[in-house]
Amino acid sequence: MSLPDGVERRAFDGEERLATRGTPVYGEPTDGQWRLWDARRSKLGAMLELGMDTGLSAEDRVLYLGAASGTTVSHVADFAGPTYAVEFATRPVRDLLDAAEDRARLFPLVKDARKPETYAHVVESDLDAVVQDVATSGQARVSTLNKQFLAEDGRLVAAFKARSEDVTADPDEVFDDVLAELREDFEILDTERLEPFHDDHLGVVATPK
Template sequence: MSDLPAGVERRRFDGDERLATRGEPVYGEPTDGEWRAWNPNRSKLGAMLALGMETGLEGGDDETVLYLGAASGTTVSHVADVAGPTYAVEFAARPVRDLLEAADSRPRLFPLLKDARKPETYAHVVERDVNVLVQDVATRGQARVALENRRFLADDGRLLLAVKARSEDVTREPAAVFADVREELAEEYELLESRRLDDYHADHLGIVARPL
C-alpha cells in the first residue's frame, strides 16, 4: 500500500480500519474525537487512496488544490482537511449550499459556483501553478475538461481524474470509453497510473497523470 498524504491516517472506527482526516463531519461519516472516516464508497479519490494508487497528493499547508466537481463537499472537505488553499468548483446551485456549510469550519476551502467546462470564468480567482488538480465531473468530454484546466497546474503537479464511463456514453463498453479518454489526455499529460475503481464505484477509472 502506498504512503498516504500527510494528515490522512488509517484509524479504527467500529472495529474496522478506515482512512481518516481531522475535521468537522460533513456527510454523516463515523467520527472518533476529531477524526472523521473517509468513505471510499462515497469518494472516488478516497477509493484511489484505499486501492493504493500513487496519487502524489502530499498534504500540508503549502499544497494548493483545484477540485472540479465538488458537489456537496463529501470528498473536497477531506482534501481541505489536509491540504492548503483548496478551490472547489461546482456547477449546481443546490449542492453548493451544502458545500458552503462544509467550508464554514474550513478557512482554506473556497467554494466556486462555476462550470468546470469553462475555466475562463474562474481564472481570475484560482491561482496558477496549483499542485494538484482533482477532477470528478459527471459529464461528456471528461478528458477535454482536464485538458482545458491544465492551465492551472504546475509543471510538476498531478492530475487525479475519476472517469465515469456512463457519463461519456452509456451504450459503450467502459473499457472502450476509458481507452479513448486515455488517448485524448495524452495530448497534454503523461499518464502515470490508471486503475479501475469497481471495488467501490462501478464503471469508473482512476487516473494519475502529470503535465507534459
C-alpha cells in the same frame, strides 16, 4: 501504500479505514477529531484505498473540479492547503458552502469546470494538483482545459465515469478513448479501475506534458 500527511487509518467498528481530522460534513462516523473518509462515497478515497500513488501531500494547493455537496473536497481541505472547489449545480452548493464554513482553506466557486476562464482570475496558477470528478461528457476535455492551473510537476488526479461519456458503450472502450485524449496533453503515471467501490470508473494520475 503511502497516504498524504494528514490522512490516516483509524479504527471504525473494528475496521481500519481512511480518516482526516476535521469537522464532520455528511454524518460520517468519527473517532475523536478524526472523521471517516468513506471510499464508497468518494472516488478519491477509493483511489487511496486501492493504493494509487496520487502524489498528494499536506499543504498542497488544489483545484477540485466537481465538488458537489463537499463530501470529498472537505476531506481534501482537511489536509491540503488552499483548496478551490468548483461546482456548477446549484442544488448541492448549499451543502458545499456549509462544509466551507469550518474550513478557512476551502474556497467554493459556483462555476462550470468546462469554462475555466470564468474562475481563472480567482484561482492561483502553478497549483500542486487538480482533482477532478465531473459527471459530464467530455471529461478528458475538462482536464485539458484546466491544465493551465497546474505547475509543470503538478498532478492531475481524476476519476472518469464511463456512463457519463456513453451509457451504451463498453466501459473499457470508453476509458481507452479517454486515455488517448489525455495523452495529447498529459503523461499518464497510473490508472486503476475503482471497483469494488465505484462501478465503471477509472482513476487516473497524470502530469502535464
